[in-house]
Amino acid sequence: MNARVNILLSTYNGEQYLSEQLDSLLQQTYPNITIYVRDDGSDDHTLQILEKYQTKCRERQDGGPQIVILQEENPANLGYMKSFWTLLQKCERADYYAFCDQDDVWLPTKIECGVAAMEREKNDIPILYSSGFVYCNENMEVTGYPVQITVPVEFKDVLFYTPAFGFTIMINNKLREQAFSASSLEDMPHDGWCQKIAASMGKFVYDRTVTAKYRRHASTVTYAGVRKLNLVFKWIKNEIFGDGMEEYYRVLRHFYDEYEKVLSDENKETLYVFTKREKSFSLYLKRLFWKERLRPSLGGEAALRISFLLNK
Structure with a gap:
């Protein structure tokens, strides 16, 4: 090679x-x-x-x-x-x-x-x-x-x-x-x-x-290796009670703006639903009742759906 x-x-x-x-x-x-x-x-x-x-x-x-x-x-x-x-x-x-x-x-x-x-x-x-x-x-x-x-x-x-x-x-x-x-x-x-x-x-x-x-050690910069339960607690703290969801939306909006012209129609539509750019009840419902899993763990998925429910 x-x-x-x-x-x-x-x-x-x-x-x-x-x-x-x-x-x-x-x-x-x-x-x-x-x-x-x-x-x-x-x-x-x-x-x-x-x-x-x-x-x-x-x-x-x-x-x-x-x-x-x-x-x-x-x-x-x-x-x-x-x-x-x-x-x-x-x-x-x-x-x-x-x-x-x-x-x-x-x-x-x-x-x-x-x-x-x-x-x-x-x-x-x-x-x-x-x-x-x-x-x-x-x-x-x-x-x-x-x-x-x-x-x-x-x-x-x-x-x-x-x-x-x-x-x-x-x-x-x-x-x-x-x-x-x-x-x-x-x-x-x-x-x-x-x-x-x-x-x-x-x-x-x-x-x-x-x-x-x-x-994994005490001075690790990110929390990527924490136990599953702690990770769920962090999701709840950051996304339901904190500003974590806004950070996701910020990145997704930027991704949409940069690549809108090259994304497939399906991916563009998916991304638009989750950029939370406009106050739309129909988009709120689409996020809340999205038909597919967005995270692999039940705890992570639950935290995300609660965030959608609260319109975070």
């Missing part, structure tokens, strides 16, 4: 586990890899660790992966969304792009499995690949398994739910191009946005093969 893969790693104060993750990236069995890193304003030893590994890669004689640290005139803390979009925009062109978090561990065949799956597809449409993983504690001891993604993943499945974790995702060039055809992406979650593109305009490919270990 000759396809070029760019691994995109955004770091922030990651000195505790970064070396372990970098080691796992350098041990990938797939040969044609470049690791692009953007540091988001760390004030610990993250940059020194990155530079040490960069030097180590340059000194290799086997033609293995190289590390490219993005150099910026005025580096700033952009937050994870802008940081990943910056990486995807500024890296050299490749065939595929894989998102990477700083404190996980990838199994050696992660990229190889992803490329093999992507190469089986027709890459003239936006393709997103996601693989399986296991939950681990801080010592990388397995503590659990995630809910399997139900395929095929349709557009409705990514409106109020993000099936794939960012670090499991690989996208092709068509998806990258479609993403950057938007006028602005700075405040859009990179993982959720890419999944919306794949589900509405291309294909979402899922492989349940475990290719990564997801580290």
Whole structure:
């Protein structure tokens, strides 16, 4: 396989586990890899660790992966969304792009499995690949398994739910191009946005093969790995009693505005129902009594339907 893969790693104060993750990236069995890193304003030893590994890669004689640290005139803390979009925009062109978090561990065949799956597809449409993983504690001891993604993943499945974790995702060039055809992406979650593109305009490919270990610890930035019950409580707190639904609507409105001309009539109609742009009783009823499940778990679906009922 000759396809070029760019691994995109955004770091922030990651000195505790970064070396372990970098080691796992350098041990990938797939040969044609470049690791692009953007540091988001760390004030610990993250940059020194990155530079040490960069030097180590340059000194290799086997033609293995190289590390490219993005150099910026005025580096700033952009937050994870802008940081990943910056990486995807500024890296050299490749065939595929894989998102990477700083404190996980990838199994050696992660990229190889992803490329093999992507190469089986027709890459003239936006393709997103996601693989399986296991939950681990801080010592990388397995503590659990995630809910399997139900395929095929349709557009409705990514409106109020993000099936794939960012670090499991690989996208092709068509998806990258479609993403950057938007006028602005700075405040859009990179993982959720890419999944919306794949589900509405291309294909979402899922492989349940475990290719990564997801580290759960107290300082994790997002709550993606919390227990199911806690996740339901968070949905209730954020969506029924908080402003979480408005954030969903904000993203959906922006997606509609950017891609209205290229969406199918069916997906355009679905999206319009859930953008909540106009005060319409008929649209309220369509949301409330939508005929299909929008989330995989009963708790998540119930929280969403209650939000619709309350016109949140």
